[in-house]
Amino acid sequence: MNGYHDRIAWIDLGAGKIEIRPIDEGFAEAFIGGGNIGAAILAGMVGPDTDPLGPENPLIFMTGPFTATTVPQGSRHEVISLSPLTGVYGESNCGGSFGLQLKRSGHDGLVITGASENPVVIIVGSEGVRLSDASGLWGLDYYQSDDLLKEELGKGIVTAMIGPAGENMVPVACICHDGRHTRVAGRTGMGAVMGSKKLKGIAVLGGRGLDTPLADPEGLKKSTRAGTKGLQERLGPWAETGTPNAVQFFDRVGNLPISNWRGARAPEIAEKTTGAAIYGTIQVKRTGCKRCPVVCGRTVEVEDGPYATDGVIEGPEYETLALFGTNLMVDDVKAITKANEMCNRLGLDTISTGSIIAFANECYEKGVLTADDTGGLELGFGKPDVAIELIKLIAAADDKLGRALGRGVRKASEEFGGGSDQFAVQVKGLELPAHDPRFSWGQALSYATGNRGACHLTSLAGSYETGEDPVPELGYDEPHHGQSAGGKAEFTIKLQNLMNVLDSLVVCKFSMFRCGATVSQFLEWYNLVTGRGIDLDEFMEIGERGFTLKRMINNRRGITSKDDVLPPRMLTLDKVGEGVDLKVPDMKTMIADYYRRREWDTDGRPGSKSIRRLGLERWEQSAGV
Amino acid sequence: MTSLRVIWSPPLDKSMGKATEVELDQPVPLRDLLNSFREDEPELTQFIKLAPQDTRPRGIVVMRGSDMLELADQVGPGDRLEILVAIQGG
Numbered sequence: 001m002n003g004y005h006d007r008i009a010w011i012d013l014g015a016g017k018i019e020i021r022p023i024d025e026g027f028a029e030a031f032i033g034g035g036n037i038g039a040a041i042l043a044g045m046v047g048p049d050t051d052p053l054g055p056e057n058p059l060i061f062m063t064g065p066f067t068a069t070t071v072p073q074g075s076r077h078e079v080i081s082l083s084p085l086t087g088v089y090g091e092s093n094c095g096g097s098f099g100l101q102l103k104r105s106g107h108d109g110l111v112i113t114g115a116s117e118n119p120v121v122i123i124v125g126s127e128g129v130r131l132s133d134a135s136g137l138w139g140l141d142y143y144q145s146d147d148l149l150k151e152e153l154g155k156g157i158v159t160a161m162i163g164p165a166g167e168n169m170v171p172v173a174c175i176c177h178d179g180r181h182t183r184v185a186g187r188t189g190m191g192a193v194m195g196s197k198k199l200k201g202i203a204v205l206g207g208r209g210l211d212t213p214l215a216d217p218e219g220l221k222k223s224t225r226a227g228t229k230g231l232q233e234r235l236g237p238w239a240e241t242g243t244p245n246a247v248q249f250f251d252r253v254g255n256l257p258i259s260n261w262r263g264a265r266a267p268e269i270a271e272k273t274t275g276a277a278i279y280g281t282i283q284v285k286r287t288g289c290k291r292c293p294v295v296c297g298r299t300v301e302v303e304d305g306p307y308a309t310d311g312v313i314e315g316p317e318y319e320t321l322a323l324f325g326t327n328l329m330v331d332d333v334k335a336i337t338k339a340n341e342m343c344n345r346l347g348l349d350t351i352s353t354g355s356i357i358a359f360a361n362e363c364y365e366k367g368v369l370t371a372d373d374t375g376g377l378e379l380g381f382g383k384p385d386v387a388i389e390l391i392k393l394i395a396a397a398d399d400k401l402g403r404a405l406g407r408g409v410r411k412a413s414e415e416f417g418g419g420s421d422q423f424a425v426q427v428k429g430l431e432l433p434a435h436d437p438r439f440s441w442g443q444a445l446s447y448a449t450g451n452r453g454a455c456h457l458t459s460l461a462g463s464y465e466t467g468e469d470p471v472p473e474l475g476y477d478e479p480h481h482g483q484s485a486g487g488k489a490e491f492t493i494k495l496q497n498l499m500n501v502l503d504s505l506v507v508c509k510f511s512m513f514r515c516g517a518t519v520s521q522f523l524e525w526y527n528l529v530t531g532r533g534i535d536l537d538e539f540m541e542i543g544e545r546g547f548t549l550k551r552m553i554n555n556r557r558g559i560t561s562k563d564d565v566l567p568p569r570m571l572t573l574d575k576v577g578e579g580v581d582l583k584v585p586d587m588k589t590m591i592a593d594y595y596r597r598r599e600w601d602t603d604g605r606p607g608s609k610s611i612r613r614l615g616l617e618r619w620e621q622s623a624g625v
Numbered sequence: 626m627t628s629l630r631v632i633w634s635p636p637l638d639k640s641m642g643k644a645t646e647v648e649l650d651q652p653v654p655l656r657d658l659l660n661s662f663r664e665d666e667p668e669l670t671q672f673i674k675l676a677p678q679d680t681r682p683r684g685i686v687v688m689r690g691s692d693m694l695e696l697a698d699q700v701g702p703g704d705r706l707e708i709l710v711a712i713q714g715g
Contacts (some may be wrong), residue, residue: 028684
């Protein structure tokens with residue numbers, strides 16, 4: 001089967017059994033790979049009452065048909081499971097080199113079930129898959145465990161591991177990859193699922209490995225060579241400072257979170273925490289994911305002082321800079337770098353963790369939390385050292401405050417009361433990333449309807465409301481108006497479907513910034529890799545199928561229209577001041593149009609007509625919806 | 626007051642300086658103003674792209690106070706515009 005090794009390793013940690021199973025060809029054609037195949041596997045294994053931290057919840061690592069081919073940026077992978085943070089569909093996309101090495105080992109993915117009694121690591125190579133005792137790693141942070149595993153297995157290995165937060169099953173725990181060049185499957189608490197299985201990590205052995213079977217190797221090589229050149233030309237200037245430079249731009253237009261989403265602007269802080277502030281101070285050199293010609297990352301080092309790092313490490317990206325910067329009113333890029341390093345070592349998602357700390361600060365400010373609750377720690381905005389202490393508390397989960405915060409702002413607000421639900425900024429339990437839905441009504445609609453909750457990558461709508469050359473193949477030749485409900489549902493649906501396709505191919509979504517790569521190219525490469533000859537409509541329908549299946553999983557878990565809502569702050573507080581005047585989005589109009597176009601009923605369930613059209617009947621039956 | 630002031634954000638300020646004063650007798654469409662900048666400074670063409678059918682700027686955002694301007698919007702004497710390169714992050 002071109003594009004695949006047709007081998008998924010099913011690993012039952014409870015029984016210690018490993019079995020290789022093929023991917024059904026019809027499955028591959030219907031869902032492509034990555035998140036979509038992961039969702040299809042998950043849908044067959046979980047029900048309404050499955051405990052996300054129970055042994056029956058599988059943890060799935062998936063690559064796609066582009067992985068380990070000449071398609072640029074084909075080194076990523078997806079992690080799929082039920083989320084312990086949200087209780088519904090969980091998925092996280094990660095760069096680095098783990099996906100590339102996993103595919104080169106001759107495996108398209110791993111489905112991990114059950115739970116081990118003692119800590120283990122899974123070791124994957126072209127010779128096979130085995131389990132190894134990890135008692136000596138349990139309790140160590142990610143850097144330490146990665147170092148030790150490399151000492152044992154060789155420097156060429158690539159790891160996916162949890163830190164203490166994952167071991168403690170903190171629902172905002174992430175899975176870290178690639179050692180000190182840390183790349184993270186950050187969102188939806190996949191690290192906690194790994195910890196619940198007593199699985200410290202996965203190591204993929206190095207080496208040249210196996211080539212991915214291709215339908216037209218020469219055609220692909222020729223086409224991807226041109227595509228790589230285009231990516232370098234169009235994204236090169238952006239990559240010089242990468243995502244961090246968005247801080248100042250987003251501050252000016254009103255897209256940046258300020259003081260737990262209360263403020264309108266913070267230009268002085270933005271100037272001190274943007275990409276240029278890193279470039280001139282702590283940046284060591286540019287880095288990138290394997291097989292990526294863009295190279296948008298950077299290593300950094302804080303050599304001395306209170307925020308000194310453990311040598312040269314991967315630097316913070318935009319989300320971390322925003323959520324630990326202006327959202328906490330912290331203007332010290334070295335302190336933010338330290339917070340980023342702490343999160344990576346302890347294994348916490350920086351988006352959720354930064355948001356949780358902002359929420360805790362506001363709780364303290366409003367008297368919902370007092371010094372009695374915090375053990376004397378005086379929470380507050382503009383206090384980086386307090387933020388770092390809270391990171392430790394959340395990861396350790398050994399006191400009441402740390403445990404409450406680690407469950408995310410939705411559950412913490414339920415526990416704290418005092419009206420704190422009014423400023424718990426989340427959707428379906430997932431904290432908002434650093435893209436303001438009052439600036440981008442496409443993001444607003446996508447946050448509300450996204451399958452994993454408030455996720456900017458579900459549609460990336462904000463980028464197509466200000467970007468260059470949006471998506472001509474989908475009928476959008478110029479940016480869509482950000483603060484307008486007209487046509488927004490159709491725009492958002494198309495983008496959500498497209499992003500589902502990209503998550504099934506498992507490519508980097510940033511490649512589409514400035515039209516670095518286009519939908520037409522992805523389609524061409526898919527046909528060259530697999531030998532299929534599908535057209536754009538069929539391609540996009542695969543995205544719709546995946547999105548709808550994930551919605552069906554969520555319906556099964558109790559999600560209805562009542563959950564497709566923005567948090568109160570985003571529905572009541574206009575963002576006004578210093579050249580920003582953004583109204584709360586018109587959700588009622590957009591949601592009604594969205595449901596109609598998705599062919600969902602008023603309760604937010606896909607209708608039988610669309611389920612049949614998409615060929616999802618078997619999941620409908622097993623779903624019991 | 627007959628001049629319009631344009632503030633250039635990085636990296637546009639490298640070629641245009643921090644600010645430009647433009648003498649105008651009467652309001653003109655934003656498209657015309659941007660076109661005149663492109664003609665005067667060809668380096669801007671890599672950032673400011675204008676196709677005939679466009680209604681909104683691509684790759685840049687033009688702010689007048691809290692308004693994000695469209696290409697047909699009139700700009701004129703006394704206005705203070707900020708031209709920003711749309712930088713994406715995520």
